[in-house]
Amino acid sequence: MDEFASIRHWTSGRQSESWQRERGVRLGIGDDAALIDPAAPIAGVGSPYEYIMAMDTMVETVHFNEVTMSYEDIGYKALAANVSDIAAMGGVPLQALISVSVPRQLGPEPMRRLYDGLYACAEQYGVAIIGGDTTSSPQHLVVAVTVTGAVEAGQALRRSGARPGDAVVLTGPVGMSAAGLHFLLAQRERGADALAGERVGQLVQAHRRPSPSVRAGRLLLARGTCHSLNDVSDGLASEAWEIAEASGLVVTLKEQQLPRSGSMAAYAGAAGIDPLEWMLYGGEDYVLLGTIEQNDAEAAQAAFHKEGLPFYIIGETSAGDPAVELLRSTDRGDLRQPLAKRGYNHFE
């Protein structure tokens, strides 16, 4: 199968032209480039709106391997990680372009499965797949995705807007993806039953099929009290550092208030790992970390809960040189522990 036949095999018949038109698309896959109507009304987004653009790449052996992810998972997660960047700006995802660099020995069927997962995520979040590129790769699969979105003009939620005295909030638990990854790698080394009996299913799911917080981002933007927002791709501590540095203040996280998934904690106990390590430094959680006006924090929490969405008030910001600290309650009273800037770093 040649390159063009492969692309048709992977993509044709997946999304209708009218469905794509509702997302601003005037010309999708098949020409030198795609065409977008930047004035098209977007359902649920006020006019005028700005376009959001982000790009996120997954590389075999760095982000996944044959035991951690199926091809469907790779496609799903590659798009989900990008959608999360749109959520982190308070926006609605619209379109995506996909570049795959395919090992020569792989053949078209695994890639068809990758596109099955990718289109499943696209359907879940309403993303029109409008183009991309297909090349061969000498050895490893690389999936690069560009995603667009829309957000009301001038209202995008950036990292740099936090103010001293804000409440620090989180839209979901952290550390589950890292725990799921640990299980998948441990399973390979120790055999499938080594850690059976723990509730690992949802940890594996959290690693393979993350759920970007698009709805949460929209709710936070609509409140008008959210000053800064980030998605947790590189770990809670690292994302808190980004807000601290971009906004020029201190972020204090309260250990007692960090959401701790029961299955994650149980698995960490069985595996002999401090769950806090995964919660602070695990990454790939794709929940949102933000800061909002202190006096709106509880009302925001109530509003989220009313919609069945998780919402945690996990700390506060204060004036000072950029830093992130963890407030721990010990027998000897409260302890303020500085948190290192490290997260998942591709150059370490």
Next chain:
Amino acid sequence: MDEFASIRHWTSGRQSESWQRERGVRLGIGDDAALIDPAAPIAGVGSPYEYIMAMDTMVETVHFNEVTMSYEDIGYKALAANVSDIAAMGGVPLQALISVSVPRQLGPEPMRRLYDGLYACAEQYGVAIIGGDTTSSPQHLVVAVTVTGAVEAGQALRRSGARPGDAVVLTGPVGMSAAGLHFLLAQRERGADALAGERVGQLVQAHRRPSPSVRAGRLLLARGTCHSLNDVSDGLASEAWEIAEASGLVVTLKEQQLPRSGSMAAYAGAAGIDPLEWMLYGGEDYVLLGTIEQNDAEAAQAAFHKEGLPFYIIGETSAGDPAVELLRSTDRGDLRQPLAKRGYNHFE
């Protein structure tokens, strides 16, 4: 140097905020995503305009290696190949996102050079670099680029608009990039002086630093007589096939009228290669192949020449099942030779 420090080292101070604003950018590198004003006036583009989006990836060992390209060349060409896709729609390039997957042993300095080349191309074509992603790679360098552009709404030049009786036109010579690549690979095998004396400098330049035909695409669009357009990335024959299939007609290329670069022909002679092979199947020329109304062809040519731009009328289209043929003049009269669909195919 960590990931964020590397990105700053490669990108900061390269393009001013005001320069980026003129290209619609409201927020560039540094947050989860970039922000674009889709209503911003774009110099030289009529309103209302549509957005153009394309993505193109270069992979070490597939598209380049250590003898064919310097790091500066890799960066330059990765963006140039993308800009060519905007030119092929008749548009003006605006913004780009860059994803680099960097072998762990490489270190930041070669990447700095890659970004030197990339920003040189960005300056040449007025492209704002607004974001991207940086990951590590187990072995090979991968550079994926997404580019945006603008074109007057409803006027983009597609592959599918050719009509029987059109003139087939080309905005520059073909086969030079393939000849340059042949020289660079032969040089490695036979030593630096093996093919000295030939004018290989411009062939090497054509391979390493292609010049996308943005101005030519704009001129063709403005005439209102151009029915279809493609950029020559995979070879003249392959691109002609794309127009033939998308438009449902026969494309006839006239051998006598194909532009033949003197340095390419001289080098082909010295290397014992039929130059036609490179001209038809070489690829990576990044000139434009299109069809225009027959009665405007000569006027278009005169207009191009007046601007100092090359323009070749190389054939015509006719009704029939999609096909591409080469009209050759031989001792026994004219010969119509069907051209195979092959071009550079990443799955062969």
